[in-house]
Amino acid sequence: MDLEYGPEYQEFTKEVQSFCKKYEGLSFTDGSNNPLGSSGGSGGPKMSRSEWQKTLIENGYFARSVPKEYGGYGGEADILKSRIIAAEFSKSNTPGPMGGQGIDMLVPTLLEMGTKEQKEAYIKPTLHGEMIWCQGYSEPNAGSDLASLQTKGELVGDEWVINGQKIWTSTAQYSQMCFCLVRTEPDAPKHAGISYLLIPMDTPGIEIRPLVDMTLKAGFNEVFFTDVKIPASNIVGKRGEGWAVANATLGHERGSLAPPDATMNRVNMLMHLMKEETLDGKPLIEHPIYRDRLMQIQGKVLAQQSHALRLLSAKLNPGADVKIGKMIQKLTGTELRHELEGLAIDVMGEIGTLYENSPHLKNDGTWQFIYMYFLGLIIGGGTSQIQKNIIAERGLGMPKEPKVEGA
Amino acid sequence: MYFGLSEEQSFFQDNVRKYLEEYATIDNIKHIANGDEKNLSAEIHQGLLNLGINALLIPEEFGGLGLDLLFAAVVSEALGGGVGPIPFIAPYVMAPTAIKHAGSKTQQENYLSKIATNEYRFGVGFTEFIGKRNDAGITFSDHSLNGRAMFVLDANDATHLLLADEKGQIFVVDAKSSNIEIVKLTTVDKTRQYSEVICKNLEAELLENSSDSINPINQAIDAGRIMLAADSLGASQTMIDKAVDYAKERKQFGRAIGSFQAVKHMCAEMAADLEPCYALVWHAAHCHDHSPAEARLMACHAKAHVSEMAKGIAKKATEVHGGMGFTDLLGLHYWFKRIGLNRQILGSPELVREEAYKTQV
Structure with missing residues (x-):
């Protein structure tokens, strides 16, 4: 056991800290609201979001290992440096890079499986925040059983003609592009009949309808495709290989949904709240039952933080067996975050139910919002029940359910 | 940066595990639990002593291996995995740790070196410091202890005990003294030993550095x-x-x-x-x-x-x-x-x- 990063990394940490200091309180000239980026601060330098993305890339704090020719920094992948960058930005009042499914999922997919033309056309504008993507995977009848999707793509001449419907499509209303799973080989077995297509969202025949979720925000959309025509070359991988292309990066999304450091920040915030808020004249933290519940959760989060260190170490030192350790992250991370946000509501009682811009609202209503939002994350990206199947079947080697005829 | 066990730790853990698989079989555990094989537990214990489990945490200057607590933790994990029917936590972890921190140089010399050679084996009773139940409790005056300590770990077969009062002062006592009564407690767990210890004007040595610090x-x-x-x-x-x-x-x-x-x-x-x-x-x-x-x-x-x-x-x-x-x-x-x-x-x-x-x- 050695939890020191070493002198090279201490030096690097100082570099990142001084960069963060320089841009502290940075605000954006093109508006503070962007669904994919942080809102920015005040009192610091001003620039556009795209300029900020470029500044981060030039300094190696974003897209660090993406080759220069595709708009990245062109450095060696360095797991510890990535962790230091994330940690220092989260501690400072300096906005981090934009996220979203284009940056988190499409870019790694193209780097691994895209053609040279695709890499050149898409990666740079995506990293610069100039091209936003949405993910067209789920359908009304293809949720947990995603591979049964039915949106149809037919090659007519040198164009794909697409018909069907996608659902749970976040950020579709802001997106220039959609990476989409489409059934192109209707006669092949279900996993082998899917292709991974890249669809410009301004193509005629696309209709977007917002889908309001329980938080009362339109976090999702339904997207309808009627005779949507795109060039035949807008495919990643070969015809029928879409399932493998999509799965190459799906694991990445699952691991990153509920990082334990962020959950620990919320534990600390809740502890602070419980020292400020009173019940019958006594701070909430002095009520033993609430205090014990907070301590229970703190213990769980500490376990997940230690676990994250173990997984980080396994990336640096290949050979460690952490197969089950990686599989449990989505399940345990999202469930724990939901439990924590729910505890905050319980300790506040009636005040915990206040929402939107009500009087007496605490912490901008984030506890209620995130409590509900994380129920969405427990369901999305593979439900907790699907995660348990994965852990049991792939992790523990337990037998699968017998196949149902025709499914 | 490395978060995990060292090769030595994994190797030692495997040895403990394999030893238990071979000697602490479910049939043997049953015999020990039923109390019809008195020597079996001692034999298994001796086998693990041969691996050096008593000396893990003893500093090298006192004849031990000078390893850190993570090493002991992986041994404990293996013992739990095989429901190892032997004393470990009290005599080989808590006692050395307490003596290291609370003992004067002379006390460390006296006791730690003898744990390393297995001449001394300690039971530990700190329950009354953690949370005193009913009328249990130990008091110290005129170099002697009076009162009752509940749930003393591994007191059977111990040569000495470490007992604590409510203030966290730690005392060494002779487990074979005529002023001590050790009553075996029967718990649901038959793989380890728990006792009640009753002291009547029992001669006790205070570990010096525990008198003014918890x-x-x-x-x-x-x-x-x-x-x-x-x-x-x-x-x-x-x-x-x-x-x-x-x-x-x-x-x-x-x-x-x-x-x-x-x-x-x-x-x-x-x-x-x-x-x-x-x-x-x-x-x-x-x-x-x-x-x-x-x-x-x-x-x-x-x-x-x-x-x-x-x-x-x-x-x-x-x-x-x-x-x-x-x-x-x-x-x-x-x-x-x-x-x-x-x-x-x-x-x-x-x-x-x-x-x-x-x-x-």
């Missing part, structure tokens, strides 16, 4: 708690392994019961609950020696959290076995009961979490 006793309790967490971790892993194996074998309705989601999901939940406990226990053990600022909080949470996870696993793993899990025949209950004891000794989860909170104010 740090030494807390160091020993933290170390003991991390060992209990590690023991439950190992015991839980064995229960999961047995449940998963059984669910793959056992057939009902024409298929392995492990193919039913009701069963499969119980197994997945157990694995998801336990997996982060490895990192928590290792991390807590590491902090104990190398990161004093976090050490107490980590030890408390390791004890409380692993106890909670292990309790759920002990129940679910038994349920996966159906009726067989409930029988004495299968012997799964030895792990269930060991986990049950680990949860209560040196502070139940609620007590320990309250201590965790107090480290933060």
